[in-house]
Amino acid sequence: MNKKVMRRLGLLAILALTMMLAACGDKGKETGSDKDGSSDGTANGEGGGTLVFGRGGDSVALDPAIVTDGESYKVLVNVTETLVDFGKDNMELNPLLAESWEKSDDGLTYTFKLKQGVKFHDDTDFNAEAVVKNVERWKNGDDKFAYYHSQFRLDEKDVIESVTAEDEHTVVFKLSTPQAPFLRNIAMSAFAMLSPTAFEADEKKMAEAPVGTGPFKFVEWKRNDAITIEKFDGYHVEGLPKLDKIIYRAIPDNSARLNELSAGSIDVADGINPSDAAGVKGNDQLQLIERPSMNVGYFGLTVSRKPFDDKLVRQAANYAVDKQAIVDAFFEGYAEVANTPLPPVLEAHNSDIKGYGYNPEKAKELLKEAGYNGEEFELWAMPVPRPYMPDGQKIAEAIQKNFEDVGLKAKIVSFEWATYLEKATAGDADSFLLGWTGDNGDADNFLYTLLDEDNIGSNNYTFYKNDELHKLLTDAQTEVDEAKRNEMYKKAQEIIHEDAPWIPLAHSTPLLAATAKVSNYVAHPTSSDKLLEVELK
Amino acid sequence: MSEAIVTPKKQVKERKSGPWRDGWRSFKKNKIALIGAMLVLFFVSLAIFGPLLAPQGINEQMLANKLQPPSAEHWFGTDDLGRDVYSRVILGARISLLVGFLSVIASAIVGSFLGIMAGYYGRWIDTIISRLFDILLAFPSILLAIAIVAVLGPSLQNALIAIAIINVPNFGRLIRSRVLSIKEEEYITAAKAIGMSDRRILFSHILPNAMTPIIVQGTLAIATAIIEAAALGFLGLGAQPPQPEWGKMLADARSYFITAPWTMIFPGLSIMLVVLGFNLMGDGLRDAFDPKMKN
Numbered sequence: 034m035n036k037k038v039m040r041r042l043g044l045l046a047i048l049a050l051t052m053m054l055a056a057c058g059d060k061g062k063e064t065g066s067d068k069d070g071s072s073d074g075t076a077n078g079e080g081g082g083t084l085v086f087g088r089g090g091d092s093v094a095l096d097p098a099i100v101t102d103g104e105s106y107k108v109l110v111n112v113t114e115t116l117v118d119f120g121k122d123n124m125e126l127n128p129l130l131a132e133s134w135e136k137s138d139d140g141l142t143y144t145f146k147l148k149q150g151v152k153f154h155d156d157t158d159f160n161a162e163a164v165v166k167n168v169e170r171w172k173n174g175d176d177k178f179a180y181y182h183s184q185f186r187l188d189e190k191d192v193i194e195s196v197t198a199e200d201e202h203t204v205v206f207k208l209s210t211p212q213a214p215f216l217r218n219i220a221m222s223a224f225a226m227l228s229p230t231a232f233e234a235d236e237k238k239m240a241e242a243p244v245g246t247g248p249f250k251f252v253e254w255k256r257n258d259a260i261t262i263e264k265f266d267g268y269h270v271e272g273l274p275k276l277d278k279i280i281y282r283a284i285p286d287n288s289a290r291l292n293e294l295s296a297g298s299i300d301v302a303d304g305i306n307p308s309d310a311a312g313v314k315g316n317d318q319l320q321l322i323e324r325p326s327m328n329v330g331y332f333g334l335t336v337s338r339k340p341f342d343d344k345l346v347r348q349a350a351n352y353a354v355d356k357q358a359i360v361d362a363f364f365e366g367y368a369e370v371a372n373t374p375l376p377p378v379l380e381a382h383n384s385d386i387k388g389y390g391y392n393p394e395k396a397k398e399l400l401k402e403a404g405y406n407g408e409e410f411e412l413w414a415m416p417v418p419r420p421y422m423p424d425g426q427k428i429a430e431a432i433q434k435n436f437e438d439v440g441l442k443a444k445i446v447s448f449e450w451a452t453y454l455e456k457a458t459a460g461d462a463d464s465f466l467l468g469w470t471g472d473n474g475d476a477d478n479f480l481y482t483l484l485d486e487d488n489i490g491s492n493n494y495t496f497y498k499n500d501e502l503h504k505l506l507t508d509a510q511t512e513v514d515e516a517k518r519n520e521m522y523k524k525a526q527e528i529i530h531e532d533a534p535w536i537p538l539a540h541s542t543p544l545l546a547a548t549a550k551v552s553n554y555v556a557h558p559t560s561s562d563k564l565l566e567v568e569l570k
Numbered sequence: 571m572s573e574a575i576v577t578p579k580k581q582v583k584e585r586k587s588g589p590w591r592d593g594w595r596s597f598k599k600n601k602i603a604l605i606g607a608m609l610v611l612f613f614v615s616l617a618i619f620g621p622l623l624a625p626q627g628i629n630e631q632m633l634a635n636k637l638q639p640p641s642a643e644h645w646f647g648t649d650d651l652g653r654d655v656y657s658r659v660i661l662g663a664r665i666s667l668l669v670g671f672l673s674v675i676a677s678a679i680v681g682s683f684l685g686i687m688a689g690y691y692g693r694w695i696d697t698i699i700s701r702l703f704d705i706l707l708a709f710p711s712i713l714l715a716i717a718i719v720a721v722l723g724p725s726l727q728n729a730l731i732a733i734a735i736i737n738v739p740n741f742g743r744l745i746r747s748r749v750l751s752i753k754e755e756e757y758i759t760a761a762k763a764i765g766m767s768d769r770r771i772l773f774s775h776i777l778p779n780a781m782t783p784i785i786v787q788g789t790l791a792i793a794t795a796i797i798e799a800a801a802l803g804f805l806g807l808g809a810q811p812p813q814p815e816w817g818k819m820l821a822d823a824r825s826y827f828i829t830a831p832w833t834m835i836f837p838g839l840s841i842m843l844v845v846l847g848f849n850l851m852g853d854g855l856r857d858a859f860d861p862k863m864k865n
Binding site for chain 1: 651806811812826829
């Protein structure tokens with residue numbers, strides 16, 4: 034009898050455990066000690082001190098020319114600098130290492146006047162010669178310089194034909210073909226200047242310990258844990274940076290990161306779930322920071338697979354989804370409904386396109402007209418939260434229900450993230466959730482990258498192909514008249530709207546949180562924030 | 571004994587009734603087992619009449635109404651897609667019980683068959699089947715289930731198959747040992763002596779005598795199977811959305827367990843009660859029908 038009682042107790046214990054399992058969920062790895070600590074913020078006088086920045090993942094490498102991931106650039110924008118800079122919180126072009134520039138009428142020559150008195154962290158002078166050496170490095174680097182390849186190479190030909198030092202502080206770029214977004218491209222963090230002395234001495238070391246001209250210099254990198262950078266005393270802007278030291282810590286789980294912020298062991302937390310925003314706002318010790326939106330979350334309809342090989346079915350799917358309800362429920366108001374792939378912050382955004390709107394009746398009609406036979410298709414749900422898609426699984430369920438209401442039969446499937454992307458690239462998905470955050474604020478970086486036939490097999494996951502669109506998008510790349518170019522992109526959005534390879538869902542406002550003592554934090558649309566004016570009070 | 575002396579008439583009746591009736595009588599006296607049986611009956615009726623009782627369907631989303639606390643309109647509140655948790659819990663009973671019953675029936679049939687073969691024929695057949703069971707038992711059962719589902723692909727049906735497979739050796743070994751002892755009985759020797767075929771001996775004599783442990787083990791195994799199905803559902807390997815499987819509902823609820831605990835409490839409570847019911851009933855059945863298995 035005793036044993037029986039024990040058995041029952043054991044059973045109850047297991048059940049209790051089941052419920053606790055539900056409660057625990059996937060807490061990220063527990064964090065180590067407080068390191069140098071963030072609470073000594075005021076120790077070093079006015080605004081200085083150490084800021085600890087918590088983020089979702091570690092950097093891949095720290096050589097700006099070879100990496101492509103956001104977590105690497107998050108650190109690099111504070112260590113290295115580009116000739117041309119984006120605005121503080123927008124995508125306008127501003128001088129940085131180049132004080133001014135001139136473009137020739139044919140759009141083939143750019144002359145940059147460089148800022149004087151700038152030094153790299155290793156005391157090498159920054160001058161025209163340094164720029165030439167950096168550009169030569171990109172040109173001679175093979176495919177490992179991914180961004181150089183994608184932005185400055187057309188059909189295996191270099192867009193930057195040559196670069197020459199006219200004098201100590203003047204450098205001339207000659208292009209082989211006019212490139213409309215040239216300045217935007219050169220402003221991307223991938224094209225930051227490294228010290229020629231450093232990379233000529235040891236090319237490979239750049240990926241571990243970059244030497245730039247930025248406000249902070251690299252100190253130490255503990256893999257999968259933390260990267261430390263500290264104030265560069267010889268920085269070329271007087272009085273900046275304010276902080277003495279920044280530690281970037283990788284804390285993969287969003288809730289765990291927020292917990293650490295509440296506990297005070299980090300000062301800034303990237304990637305806050307929209308559902309946690311209200312809690313952050315209600316806490317006096319914390320502040321919520323909204324990142325200007327430059328992204329799109331979408332539902333892709335693979336045009337090479339049934340049933341979405343039929344335009345009518347794709348349009349029906351667009352009418353079927355109640356985007357406003359999805360935005361309200363899952364983005365908690367931190368997003369707006371997307372009608373085209375381009376976020377409204379970009380000039381080329383076509384605001385005349387009003388989207389399909391939620392109209393189940395119309396969807397049913399179109400499906401009938403298309404002769405859709407009710408066959409089931411797969412609906413891929415993203416397994417990870419992303420700024421443009423806070424909860425892929427749940428949004429998938431909402432869309433599945435929308436589809437069911439009009440008679441489209443979808444089965445939800447999911448894979449782990451790397452497999453998901455790999456299989457989607459190969460065109461294995463019937464329909465899928467995905468999104469994109471812009472790199473350089475140019476329409477080309479959305480429309481050509483995501484929807485042109487040239488990018489089938491890379492970022493064009495829907496395998497969408499339209500000859501008229503292809504001509505428009507490739508012509509727009511070399512069109513130097515801004516107004517004309519915007520018109521071309523507006524036309525391109527109309528074509529995309531009509532062909533409906535996507536259901537554009539939302540342009541979200543990614544969220545960060547910081548402790549109340551952090552001031553002057555400005556979040557940038559590219560997701561890489563410069564912390565040179567940030568202070569701790 | 572004293573009862574029998576007082577009313578001899580009853581004694582006659584008892585003698586007529588046989589072991590099943592005896593078992594039932596002793597089961598009825600066991601209060602705890604009766605509570606278990608009532609819990610089981612309650613959930614079985616939910617499973618059968620659920621669609622009549624549930625105010626809403628399984629997937630009637632009202633996104634604007636998500637995560638509402640329990641109210642007159644939504645007795646158990648609403649979940650993160652604005653669906654009525656009360657309706658989903660009721661309709662989920664059918665899924666959990668179906669998985670429990672079907673997987674246990676399947677593993678009982680296959681396990682009994684293999685166990686009888688191994689026990690009755692012995693020699694190399696026994697060796698092969700017993701080693702097969704050993705191999706299956708060598709893996710932690712939930713891990714084996716995950717591996718099977720990973721191969722077959724995640725779905726409720728495959729979860730059911732996986733749970734059936736991992737339970738086969740439990741039944742097999744139980745029956746094998748039972749058959750080993752039964753086959754030494756004199757009535758089996760007698761049956762053999764009069765030239766009865768193996769098949770007839772197996773089905774008319776051995777199987778009926780080995781039945782009680784199967785039933786007892788079966789009842790207890792349903793409880794385990796329901797937990798395993800919920801575990802697979804929790805891991806996203808069992809029921810797929812929008813099926814209202816309790817384990818899946820727990821998994822969905824875990825992001826909101828502080829802000830909206832009702833999304834977790836009710837499916838969790840259902841799992842607990844139905845499993846408790848089957849366990850109490852199973853224990854009672856064992857005490858009543860198979861006193862030898864006690865301890």
